[in-house]
Amino acid sequence: MSNSTFPTEFLLLPFADTRKLQLLHFGLFLGIYLAALLGNGLILTAVACNHRLHTPMYFFLFNLSLIDLGTITTTVPKAMANSLWDTRTISYAGCATQLFMFAVFLTAEIYLLAIMAYDRYVAICKPLHYRTIMDSRTCVNMAAAVWGSTFFYAVVHTANTFTLPLCQGNALDQFFCEIPQILKLSCSDAYLREVGLLMLSVLIAFGCFVFLVVSYVQIFRAVLRIPSEQGQHKAFSTCLPHLAVVSLFISTAFFAYLKPPFTSSSSLNLLLAVLYSVVPPAVNPLIYSMRNKDLKEAVWKLLTKKYDCSSPSISVSTCFM
Template sequence: MEYQSLNRPISGANQSSVSEFLLLWLSRQPQQQQLLFVLFLGMYLATVLGNLLIILAISTDSSLHTPMYFFLSNLSFVDICFTSTTIPKMLTNHVLGSQSISFLGCFTQMYFLFLCVDIDNFLLAVMAYDRFVAVCHPLHYTTKMTPQFCALLVAASWGIACLNTLLHTLLIARLSFCADNRIPHYFCDAAPLLKLSCSDTHLNEMLILTVGGLIITIPLVCILVSYICITSAVLRVPSAKGKWKAFSTCSSHLAVVSLFYGTIIAEYFSPSSSHSAETDTVTTVMYTVVTPMLNPFIYSLRNKDMKEALRKLIGRKTSSI
């Protein structure tokens, strides 16, 4: 996504104090809006239900009280928060026949959206490190991945994400905004807000490209290094069965990593010349809606322990009714 400097002259004719923004729907056709409403409602319910089942299965099954599933339950919680920052507001606006979101509501939404993206990013890196220790240093796994160390990793992820998100949100909130308050998204994002601003946005752009870039690239590099080491270790395993067993413990995480970073890179780090309104909309929907919805399915369908825990959980629920 291209972050352009908008050094517009400030004049009373083309500037006003913006108290709210208008979130434009994905389509202006009423029939398509009805279809999208049903589609997004279904995806939101599937995301919440799927991730809640993952959390409940992990918390109720003692065999899943391990670092890997501890991180997975945190990832599922963040994914619920992730979709809950955008979709309910969009669905509510559709029911009320409104497009508005208050100035404070817009920046609150943007803060929690950025927060969830950053935490997802860090948790995926932490989970890659967990798989690295499990595959490359199995004899030292229990001594390295202690409950205290796992809790520290999650707390550090939340702390760094909160500080980074607060920095960007406060710097954007200090900007002045012009009379045009239409955001061509179904949620508040940094790029359209910077384009609406009448202020000098050089500082915001610089921090997004540097600090924001580091927040994304450092965990991604850690993930790549971890999987290079994992691949090297797996290739040294003599039996084909042993190689498959070692790789199968990482396959679900690798699928989620590919989906998450693929859509993020396509949206924010691809050349601006390759962007169009349609492609931006598709990639935005992919990382804000589709990825959180698919995560529980990927982990449950490709994981025997998780499938067994879900089977026990659903069996207990149905027997108690």
């Protein structure tokens, strides 16, 4: 690389050095990617086409599926291409775009999971006021706030990160472009400004996590007071999948960004990155459909073509409540 402080390309961390392992990685990621496309695509189509699912819970699940598709599409195709063609490079513009899109989807998922927890809290703890609190306008405003704030967040972080002079080489210790890895290449004290913004972001994410915990404490207290076992089972069937998704995503993401420097290694970075950026988009559709009878029925009807999404009676404007 030249001595320029703005390299023309970056080198991503490879999953393997031998050709057989590279092809194995390509095949594995291809299978995961196709599973994510299929699972999230089915959820998106089922929710859009089935009027029984036009409720706040499924509206937010629809948005979560969009986020999951965006997250895995941002990182996995480039990693597969690099393994298939035995290369490590990504252009400067490509790296900036990847970082921006990943920041959008990662942050949006944290916020949306918190909103989904609030939705379940209102539904179970305040059922008589649910329709009033979670009306269609409120749901749309919440979703718009998530997408708008995360877009602004990503613009600020991407601009801050890619205006820093980089003189520590161009090799990233990750299989995709993310902010901490690029900051390691900086040779200016200006990177402290971006570190400060990252710490603020971590505090906001931690606030969302605390909100999630408090919400579920209240939810489980209310569920355990339900006299009928059928009522408890129905409440748990809508809450446990969300709690599983939250636990998988937040625990790995927090550990990846907050782990002590001395525990950092290339293998650990790869494993954690896969756990919070690749695995959740692929398994979320399975988690949400396992215990959700309405969603399973909607997907089954979709697969057996028992309703037609092209029907003029179904319109986007009437979706979700």
